[in-house]
Amino acid sequence: MHRSPIPFGLFKHLAKWLALACGVAVLAGSAAALFLFSLSWVSSTFSSHPWLLWLLPFAGFFVGWMYLRFGQSVEAGNNLLLDEIHDTKRVIPLRMVPLVLGGTLISHLFGASVGREGTAVQMGGALADQLTRVFQLSNDDRRILLMAGISAGFASVFGTPIGAAVFGLEVLATGRLRYEALLPCIIAAIVGDQVALMWGVHHDYFTITLFPSISAWSLGVMIVCGAIFGLTARAFAEVIHSISSFMKRRIHYSPLRPFIGGLIIALLVGLGFFEADRYLGLGIPVILEAFDAPLSITDSIGKFFFTVLSLGAGFKGGEVTPLFFIGATLGNALSPLFDMPFAFLAGIGFVAVFAGAANTPLASTLMAMELFGAEIGVFAATACIVSYLFSGHSGIYGSQRIGDGKH
Amino acid sequence: MHRSPIPFGLFKHLAKWLALACGVAVLAGSAAALFLFSLSWVSSTFSSHPWLLWLLPFAGFFVGWMYLRFGQSVEAGNNLLLDEIHDTKRVIPLRMVPLVLGGTLISHLFGASVGREGTAVQMGGALADQLTRVFQLSNDDRRILLMAGISAGFASVFGTPIGAAVFGLEVLATGRLRYEALLPCIIAAIVGDQVALMWGVHHDYFTITLFPSISAWSLGVMIVCGAIFGLTARAFAEVIHSISSFMKRRIHYSPLRPFIGGLIIALLVGLGFFEADRYLGLGIPVILEAFDAPLSITDSIGKFFFTVLSLGAGFKGGEVTPLFFIGATLGNALSPLFDMPFAFLAGIGFVAVFAGAANTPLASTLMAMELFGAEIGVFAATACIVSYLFSGHSGIYGSQRIGDGKH
Structure with missing residues (x-):
């Protein structure tokens, strides 16, 4: 709590988190852009070469082998991020980024029915966490940074920054929402989305023209x-x-x-x-x-x-x-x-x-x-x-x- | 937690809270409509008779005397509602409704610069709490009902049900939001707003045609x-x-x-x-x-x-x-x-x-x-x-x- 009429501590807090959230956003938004471009290439390759599906078992084997050989520390994926936010232990290994990126692209190239937000969120979280090392952040700051990474990753993939910011706050626990990461999450989500857009990403638009009346x-x-x-x-x-x-x-x-x-x-x-x-x-x-x-x-x-x-x-x-x-x-x-x-x-x-x-x-x-x-x-x-x-x-x-x- | 595949307990919970929230909404929405109509009459009377301002001191005296004589138990207003939600003691006295309604109308008739949501929220909360008595609700249920009353009152006055529902959840404590009253608050807010609209209330529209780009x-x-x-x-x-x-x-x-x-x-x-x-x-x-x-x-x-x-x-x-x-x-x-x-x-x-x-x-x-x-x-x-x-x-x-x- 601050007592002076001019909240100097708050200005410092604001400057620090604006800088960190923007850093997270640039990393997560750029990674998401790279991912979305590759994904779009991979998806259209699969649709024009449907025989790739016959290789899906081998693709699956390769993804599994990659995680067994190099990725046991990051296999828990999204859950690893949540665990680290609840109970900080060690910095998320950077290898999470290439593994989840490669694993997802291979999954999609050969026709697995999977999504994309896990990849963006894991890249966002893992990249955000590298800043922990660079700036030697405390455990409390690190938790907030990871939440901002989740928000930034989610926002850059779906183009919905406010929903993404609240997702980063809300996903940790059912039935409760805490506000400590409010500012870092909203800034990381808005800027992450903008960074992805600047790289040329564009999102699908779903149009609803007819709404019922409230009754x-x-x-x-x-x-x-x-x-x-x-x-x-x-x-x-x-x-x-x-x-x-x-x-x-x-x-x-x-x-x-x-x-x-x-x-x-x-x-x-x-x-x-x-x-x-x-x-x-x-x-x-x-x-x-x-x-x-x-x-x-x-x-x-x-x-x-x-x-x-x-x-x-x-x-x-x-x-x-x-x-x-x-x-x-x-x-x-x-x-x-x-x-x-x-x-x-x-x-x-x-x-x-x-x-x-x-x-x-x-x-x-x-x-x-x-x-x-x-x-x-x-x-x-x-x-x-x-x-x-x-x-x-x-x-x-x-x-x-x-x-x-x-x- | 429910273990059976068909969540019977949940259906009961849903039916109970739908009924209670609708009850709260009808009470709070109708009271808000009555209030808004009177307020609109009172406001236009003051604008067409500006000399009423000279009576403002006496109006103030009268409001103060009314609360001193009849309203000491409800003088804390909004804070009484928050206190009861945090720490349930006794049902909010019904007299809160006529006192805050009369006090607000008199304040506005003679030109005090005050708002209107306090009145709607206090009427909503006090009326909701009367259901506690009728249905002999537990303390936990009572807290949720009071929150729903706040949401319904707020929604009927401003016509913004989603913001009002979250207001009822968010206003209790800084930096934290709990989900236990999520359903009752959203239902009470939406239905309360609709009830007020059915009585003929209409809200002011504020139009923004030009937005900056995100930069x-x-x-x-x-x-x-x-x-x-x-x-x-x-x-x-x-x-x-x-x-x-x-x-x-x-x-x-x-x-x-x-x-x-x-x-x-x-x-x-x-x-x-x-x-x-x-x-x-x-x-x-x-x-x-x-x-x-x-x-x-x-x-x-x-x-x-x-x-x-x-x-x-x-x-x-x-x-x-x-x-x-x-x-x-x-x-x-x-x-x-x-x-x-x-x-x-x-x-x-x-x-x-x-x-x-x-x-x-x-x-x-x-x-x-x-x-x-x-x-x-x-x-x-x-x-x-x-x-x-x-x-x-x-x-x-x-x-x-x-x-x-x-x-």
Whole structure:
């Protein structure tokens, strides 16, 4: 607390954190830009050479072997970041950056159904943590810096800085949000996003033109759909945990796990049971479709299935974009049932499944307002909060603490 | 925690809180509508009969006497609500409702410079708490219900349900936000707002057509102006506390305090030192002007002066609308200095002074996005967070706890 009328200590605090947050943002935003450019090349290579899918098992083996040989210290990925923020032990090894970057690009090149925010967040966190070493920061400062790195990574990938800033604060523990990192997270998120934009990154725009009016019916639909989205999020997290722990129990040599996962995916798709280009990879085209035309429920089920298999087996990239896909297509498919505009319910599903899976209802609401406009706020807030209540206490991040019970 | 795949306990929890939150919302929204209609009549009566100002000292005496005679148990107002949420003792007496309603209307009828959210929040909280008695709720449930009442009252007065919901969660303690009341607060806020709208309430619209682009300059301006807004908020809270405690020390018979405060205001304005219609009452016309034309810095100084005197002396109504006025006119006046569009910086000041004074940076950011559109989010978030950091640890609500230090 400061007593003098002119808060000199606060100016120092402000200058220090502005500088550190901008440093984090430049590192994380540039890494994210490099990643997004490579990812876009990799994704289009896979779509134009679908036979690459037959190599998915070997790609999986290689990613697994790389982590076994060089990456055991960073294999926990996002959870390692959360653990270090809760309980600081040692600086995140810089090798997290090339490993998660390479692992994700290889996963996408051969058609695994994975996301991209895990990569950006891990690069952001690991790069941020290198500043700990350079500036010899205290443990408290280091925790804040890591949170800023998460926010910057998330913001540069999705282009939603306010949601990303609150994500960095909210993801640590369920049911609680602390403000100590408020300024570093918002600055890192805004500047990280701008840095990525300056490198030439551009984001996908999802347009909702028709919103329902606020009524007992539309709010009731938000509550019912919020519960459905939350239960979907819960199933997603639990099935990934189950597949992963089942494989760990049965398959001791870790590179074999993504090999087998990749083999199953390649066989199912290659033998014609599913449309490869719909459910594999990042899935942006289908997410855009969900805002554009009515879809069948099979899209969300297909994506769910291939994603839990890919991530449970150990492919890299993250959960969030697949969650957006599952939510948007599920919302779209539910819309006739509830007499709602399909693009609108796609937008609600997009954020609400994510809100439940990551236990981040406020970040998801803000993200909805950033992506779709402030008009969606009331609906998104209701659906995200109900989804959060229904998603249970174990989300996609095993190292997230339970701050307060949900109800 | 629930273990069964179908969360029955959660359905019960949901049904219970939906019902309670809707009950709170109907009560608080209807009371707010009644209040806003009366307030609008009272405000226009004062503008068309400016001589009423000469009766302000007697009006002050009467309000003070009313609280001395009937209202000692509820005189703490907003702080009583916060205290009861932190540390439940006994149900808020229902008399809080007529006293704060009457006290506020009288304050406005004779030209005190006060707000209106205190009234709505106290009516919302006190009415919500009557349900505690009816349904014999536990202490934990009662705390959540009171928070929902605050959110519903705030939402119905300002028409910004998401900001209002987060306000109810965020106002309890600085530096911390807990999620236990998330669902009841959002439902009470949305439904309370809708109930008030159904009664025919309509809100003022503030339009910002020109936003700056995100750049080092515009973000730097947000940080510098955020600091100015935060220091203004800090001065506002501290001067009110000083005037109030000075008067309490010197004037033992409490009705004399607003009498003397009213006398000073009436003399200063009546003798022609200030323009009465600009700085007295709610001040909505000048807030609208701040979005419409360049203003001089004297507007924010004049409003500051008359508000701290009115509230410090004991007039009723609240701080928030005057804070919006001070922030909007100050932002407007600062805009040429920083080469910013004046309506834009008025909008930033509007929310950021409030963010600092109430220690509610997230609620204020959400409110900005609801009022001015999602485009203002990045700027509002930065300014509100910096204002929050610079406003010190004692805001306008003395009973707000310090959850975590600010830096």
